[in-house]
Amino acid sequence: MIEWLSGGLFFAGATLVLLAGVGVVRMPDVFTRMQASTKASTLGLGCLLAGLAIRHPEVSFVVRAASIAAFMMLTSAVAAHVIARAAALSGAPLWKGTLIDERPESPSRSDPAGPESGR
Amino acid sequence: MLNLVLALPMTMLAVAALLAFARLVRGPTLPDRVIAIDLIGAIIVCLLVALAAATAEQAFLDVAIVIALISFVGTVAYAKFLERERP
Numbered sequence: 001m002i003e004w005l006s007g008g009l010f011f012a013g014a015t016l017v018l019l020a021g022v023g024v025v026r027m028p029d030v031f032t033r034m035q036a037s038t039k040a041s042t043l044g045l046g047c048l049l050a051g052l053a054i055r056h057p058e059v060s061f062v063v064r065a066a067s068i069a070a071f072m073m074l075t076s077a078v079a080a081h082v083i084a085r086a087a088a089l090s091g092a093p094l095w096k097g098t099l100i101d102e103r104p105e106s107p108s109r110s111d112p113a114g115p116e117s118g119r
Numbered sequence: 120m121l122n123l124v125l126a127l128p129m130t131m132l133a134v135a136a137l138l139a140f141a142r143l144v145r146g147p148t149l150p151d152r153v154i155a156i157d158l159i160g161a162i163i164v165c166l167l168v169a170l171a172a173a174t175a176e177q178a179f180l181d182v183a184i185v186i187a188l189i190s191f192v193g194t195v196a197y198a199k200f201l202e203r204e205r206p
Contacts, residue, residue, distance in 0.1 A: 003124070006124075006172075007124040007125075010124065010125060010128045010169065010172070011127065011128055013128065013165070014127070014128030014129075014131040014132055014135075014165075014169075015131065017131070017132055017135045017161075017162060017165055018131045018132070018134060018135045018138075020135060020158060021134065021135030021136070021137075021138035021139050021158070021162075022135075022138060024138060024139055024142045024154065024155060024158055025138045025139075025141055025142050030148060030150050030151055030154070033142070033151065033154055034150075034154050037139075037154050037155075037157065037158040037161075038157075041158060041161040041162070041165075042161075044165060045161060045164060045165050045168070048128075048165050048168045048169060048172075049168060051172065052168055052171060052172045055172050056172065056175060060177050061171075061177055061180065064177060064180040064181070064184065065168075065180065067184065068164070068168070068180065068183055068184055068187060071184070071187055071188070072161070072164070072187060075187070075191040076161075078191075078195075079157060079191055079194045079195065079198075082194070082195055082198040082199075083150060083153055083154060083157070083194065083197075083198050085198070085202070086150060086153075086198040086199075086201035086202045087148075087150035087201070089201075089202055090148075090149075090150070090201055090202070090204070092148055092150055093148075
């Protein structure tokens with residue numbers, strides 16, 4: 001029973017990571033690629049760590065798995081925000097079907113785009 | 120000790136790493152390549168977790184923690200470099 005549950009969680013996590021890889025290859029845009037990568041890889045790693053903690057229910061494994069999960073949940077959001085900000089400021093091209101572009105013409109602007117980007 | 124329950128997810132993770140590497144080679148702009156490197160780091164952490172589950176060795180989890188830390192710092196450094204590179 002434990003074996004089957006853990007195997008199912010491992011299979012689900014690996015499927016999510018594989019979908020992240022397919023999304024990174026197939027998506028048309030920097031920002032859509034980034035959401036595929038970040039979201040699915042975080043959820044996939046969470047599933048894999050849950051499978052590990054079920055399979056080896058010892059203190060050392062569970063503590064390390066929980067710390068990896070907490071760290072990845074915290075940092076993947078920060079990393080995605082930082083990459084998206086850099087891509088938007090460097091004027092990455094959007095997909096043709098994009099309806100709303102709220103960037104303030106960042107490729108053609110010459111002054112610094114905000115008070116916190118002058119560093 | 121590598122049974123089929125863990126060999127199949129590890130194969131899928133390796134295929135995902137190959138797809139991310141294809142984006143890393145082909146990516147039109149530099150942020151695409153940074154995203155691909157970030158995804159490859161996450162896939163390496165996933166592979167180490169699967170390996171720790173297969174071999175019941177907890178040292179692989181320590182390696183996974185270190186690689187997650189270094190991958191995050193590398194991504195933030197690349198992003199700062201991209202912002203500074205802007206004309």
